Amino acid sequence: MKHIKCECGHVNPEGTVLCEACGKPIEGNQHIDGNDKKKLLNMRYEGSARRSTTFNKSIVDKVWSFFSSVKVGVWLIVIALIASGIGTILPLEQYIPANAISRDPAIFYPETYGLFGKVYYQLGFHNLYSSWWYLIILASIGVSLVICSIDRFVPLYRALKRQKAKRHESFINRQRFYSQTEVVSQEEINTVKKRLQKQRYRIKEENGHIVAEKGRFSRWGPYVNHIGLIIILIAALLRTTSFFYLSEYVWVRDGELTVIPGTDSEYYIENKKFILDTYDINDKRFKDALAKEGRIIPSNFQTNVTIFKAEEPEVIGVEEDLVKINDFEIRMNEPAKFGGYILYQQGYQINEFSKMTFKIYQLNDPEAEALGEFTVDLFDPKTEYEIDSEFRVEVVEYYPDYTLTEDQVRSKTKDSNNPAFVFNLYPPGSEDAEISFVGDVIGSAEDLGIDTSAVDLQPMGNVIGSFAPSIDPTGENQYRILIDSIEFDRKSGLSIKRDYTIPFFVLGTLIFMIGVIQGMYWQHRRIWIHPKKEGILLAAHTNKNWFGLKKDIEKVIDGTSIQMVEEQKEDD
């Protein structure tokens, strides 16, 4: 390595712009920080020798310079910013609404947003934030953070540590804050020193040369915050692995005991009771808003559960024992925590159809007795039902979650939230079937003005069924099938998470915040006093908040003959 010896005797590493000790501009290197074209010195990194600006030959040097450039860093940030914005134009795949035309993105985007939606989907923007190129942008920001920090931290640290009180005159008079005073008494200088100390400046002296410094630690702020960011990025990477991050979902019916998915059959959950509370529409406070909203608003939903742990049986082959861990009341914002897992209240379905009983009647006979009856278990629907009275019913179509959109009939989900059937009814001894449509209880309940997302239908299970349509599409039917009674279930949707990356995120965020505050709420201020014959040169520098520095100087020289610093500007 070529070293550069300054006239003050200090030996600087290659690429140094301003001598680490006395600040004298080093000849031949002034182009690096652009000092050659300026009157004021670039104080950014104290003119220290950075790898990125010193070496530029090998490919490693080139990559290093590339990623340590703030210009590149800012470009990466701007690209990430624009890409993030694009991802919000249309909903992400995971936010396709439940009542959309289709939850299949290949259908949803073109159908809902036309050509634009189609292109958006084909470019993969419906999953933008997990696309490889988005991740590469984020990773590049990470690489850039590491390299730029290393590139600058070490030299900056060296330069700040080795700086001397005695500075070269050409360093002093090329500072932004600068003044010259012809005659200054030693007493005045002592007053200034005392006042500086009172303002918590640390003072270093060398043959009458003085440097007063405070808040140097704030210079490390950016490096600290960048370390925090790197930890956050690493945590985000870890989170993509199933060991560090697990997320499952489970539906549990009232009274049901079931294994919790994702726990290797270690934990079981029993849903003791699901509770849905709603705001009272007569509540004085909320009356107006509720009336305007025109629907029932839940105030709380919660699941009272017991969590069990499966103990290994002592004798192999015997069923395992369930040992109770604890009871929990899980609410929104109040998850249950046990054994490293967290259970969150997410959704609910208070009117899930479990059983529907139908009766067959002769058409046009209001007094008629039922000719037959059959019950469909909606968790296990059959394709055919034989009835004692020798009717036979064939299930042609079954829509568990029936909905009618502009041009089609379909099932929104696979859950029996609103069953509808197309039946083929074979009268006794007949080979010809009559076709009929029965179902859409929810649709007719809502037509009656019942908010089925908040009102329990169970108590009106029998009545409500009779309002459901039974349609004869051919107009030639002899019989009809009517809903006789319905049984409902209530179920609670809970999500299970286990996230070992949280501590990393917390650590990273904490370090980031400490670094940002350190760098932003404190400033590194230095004031130099350079003796000249009778008088002094006064110069000062800060990395931010020049206004505060000016006030400091005003205070310390108040009443002395020392000239207030002038703000030097570029001549251009």
Add this chain to the structure above:
Amino acid sequence: MEGLLNASSTMLFTAFILYLVATLFFGATIKEKNSEQKKSGFAGKLAITLTILGLVAQLIYFITRWMASGHAPVSNMFEFVTFLGMCLVLAFIIIYLIYKLNILGLFALPIAMIFIAYASVFPTEIAPLVPSLKSYWLYIHVTTVALGSGILFVSFVAGLMYLIRQVDQRKRDARVVSLEVVLYFIFLLLGFILISSVFSAMNYSAIFEYDLNGKRVMTEYELPAIAAPNESTLVTEGVMKPWFETPSWMQGSHAGRKFNSVIWSMVVGSALYGLTRLLLRKRVGAAISPLLKKVNPELLDEINYRAVAIGFPIFTLGGLIFASIWAQEAWGRFWGWDPKEVWALITWFFYAAYLHLRLSRGWHGEKSAWLAIIGFGIILFNLIVVNLVIAGLHSYA
């Protein structure tokens, strides 16, 4: 209950009036010789005192409304925007106490008042909290975001003042025009507030019926319908017939009504702007710039940067960190790429870019001022467009 709520509205109104009077006194300081800084004269002291009194009044509004509703009043657009207005004033006071620049008040206070007026356009009823909002993290998150945005707002104001002061109004170039466009946006907002208050004072209402996802739904227009919802029928009788329908690609609930409001704001805002131009006989920027002749542009630049330096950490804490903690408590996912979250991230990226450009690439003065304006523009975009338009596309929370 009713009494509390009435007291609460009265205090909000009082705060508004106090801010107005304070603005006048800040205006009066221009005449004082020593307008730059340091020992400010009588008018300046009175002005800042009135501002603080206004803030106290608004604080009383906040507390009494909290008592009346049982939850912190930051849970709907009216409450949040009002609270944001309060934070803008608070942030202004903080920065004022550091720099004692009177003329900052002349610009910051009126814009903060526009926000408070804008808030009152939204329904003011106390709304019940849905279960996902029932968390003290909501309060912590919302208050820090609002405070952070407030301080970034001061940076915007300083940037705007810098540009009005520095951009040469004699020749008509891109800078002059862009600056005028920024000012024009303020007129649009004013136009919206004005026309909304006029028709809401008249209790105007026109109801439309249309199909949304196969269901017949109704939407109430509080402004006469220029653009009706797509494929809708007007139910109310004796009101203005719509001129045309909102195009079908504008989706989401109440897309028509929102589009209609935008049209009205354009019309009234442009009329206001045109009228102002006619009276002034020059660009609005050119008319204001003499007020700023005595102000040191370096100081404005410094305030611009300082406000970002103070506001950025607070915004990060509230908009990203507390938001994630709350999302983690409520949904078990601290980050879900929801549009609101993404736009907070974009804001954060943007101010990070601002800081790097300023620190390492020497983007001072005018460039910094433009960035401060765009930055606050992004915050407003998240507040207004994402809340009212984009988020409306999602059946989320």
